[in-house]
Amino acid sequence: MIECKDLLFRYPDYKRNVTPVFEGLDLTIRKGEWVAIVGSNGSGKSTFARLVNGLLKPKKGTIRVFGLNPADDCEVWQVRQKVQMVFQNPENQIVGATVREDLIFGLENLGLSREEIDQRIEWALVQTGLSAYQHEMTEHLSGGQKQRLAIAAALAMKPQILILDEATAMLDLRARRDLLRLIQTLHQEHHITLLTITHHLEETVHCDRVLVFHHGEVVLDGTPADIFSPENELYKYGLSLPPVVHLAHELRKNGVPLSFPIMTEEDLVNALCSL
Numbered sequence: 001m002i003e004c005k006d007l008l009f010r011y012p013d014y015k016r017n018v019t020p021v022f023e024g025l026d027l028t029i030r031k032g033e034w035v036a037i038v039g040s041n042g043s044g045k046s047t048f049a050r051l052v053n054g055l056l057k058p059k060k061g062t063i064r065v066f067g068l069n070p071a072d073d074c075e076v077w078q079v080r081q082k083v084q085m086v087f088q089n090p091e092n093q094i095v096g097a098t099v100r101e102d103l104i105f106g107l108e109n110l111g112l113s114r115e116e117i118d119q120r121i122e123w124a125l126v127q128t129g130l131s132a133y134q135h136e137m138t139e140h141l142s143g144g145q146k147q148r149l150a151i152a153a154a155l156a157m158k159p160q161i162l163i164l165d166e167a168t169a170m171l172d173l174r175a176r177r178d179l180l181r182l183i184q185t186l187h188q189e190h191h192i193t194l195l196t197i198t199h200h201l202e203e204t205v206h207c208d209r210v211l212v213f214h215h216g217e218v219v220l221d222g223t224p225a226d227i228f229s230p231e232n233e234l235y236k237y238g239l240s241l242p243p244v245v246h247l248a249h250e251l252r253k254n255g256v257p258l259s260f261p262i263m264t265e266e267d268l269v270n271a272l273c274s275l
């Protein structure tokens with residue numbers, strides 16, 4: 001469903017010979033997958049997301065989303081109906097004066113019936129815990145509430161692919177956990193294809209697949225359990241293991257006979273209790 005072949009992309013620059021962000025990237029993301037993209041600053045994560053929804057165009061190679069070409073001006077709108085993105089800074093995505101108006105905005109452009117619009121809004125408000133704020137002025141919302149609104153607006157569009165580019169950055173711990181639960185539900189019950197870009201590796205443990213980007217290349221590609229094995233030496237790519245996974249590896253190194261994989265606190269507690 002997302003397929004890149006031999007993709008070359010560099011940002012336009014007044015200087016000549018700017019190093020490309022991607023040079024020959026081949027990558028396929030299948031329908032229904034939950035893929036986490038991780039990597040140090042500047043490794044190309046956001047650039048990839050922007051190529052997927054046509055905000056950027058490759059210089060060479062191909063990118064297809066459901067067979068559509070996001071770099072083609074005639075096809076990009078169809079791509080954007082299927083792909084919703086939520087960015088780190090929600091300010092840029094909020095257009096309505098109130099929460100409800102903001103949610104209505106994108107839906108009215110789809111030409112839906114009033115009933116369908118209302119249903120979608122109720123659903124998105126409930127999913128993001130914003131029901132009580134629906135008549136609130138958007139400028140009065142906190143950063144985290146704005147983040148949730150941006151997510152609600154994306155969900156209301158019922159995308160087939162949802163890209164969350166550090167979308168939990170402004171959320172407190174509880175809201176972050178709630179959002180992760182929501183993402184899991186969307187994945188399991190609604191089969192949405194999810195791309196989550198994050199610096200918090202503990203947020204990737206329930207994904208189907210983790211891609212590690214490094215200088216515009218996919219250097220590791222596997223399940224969280226594969227990626228978080230000590231042999232991968234994630235520090236080489238500027239990353240560190242989720243704390244629970246790190247602790248489990250340290251315990252085993254020190255002779256505690258834990259059975260792996262251990263990805264979550266619950267896994268660790270169960271492994272320790274069953275010794």
Ligand SMILES: Nc1ncnc2c1ncn2[C@@H]1O[C@H](COP(=O)(O)OP(=O)(O)OP(=O)(O)O)[C@@H](O)[C@H]1O
Binds near residue numbers: 041044045046047
């Ligand atoms: N608008 C731009 N103009 C020029 N260069 C850019 C622009 N945006 C990003 N870059 C460069 O492209 C490369 C990839 O950036 P990108 O934002 O995709 O990385 P990232 O992995 O998402 O980083 P981060 O984790 O810091 O968000 C970096 O070298 C960055 O400096």
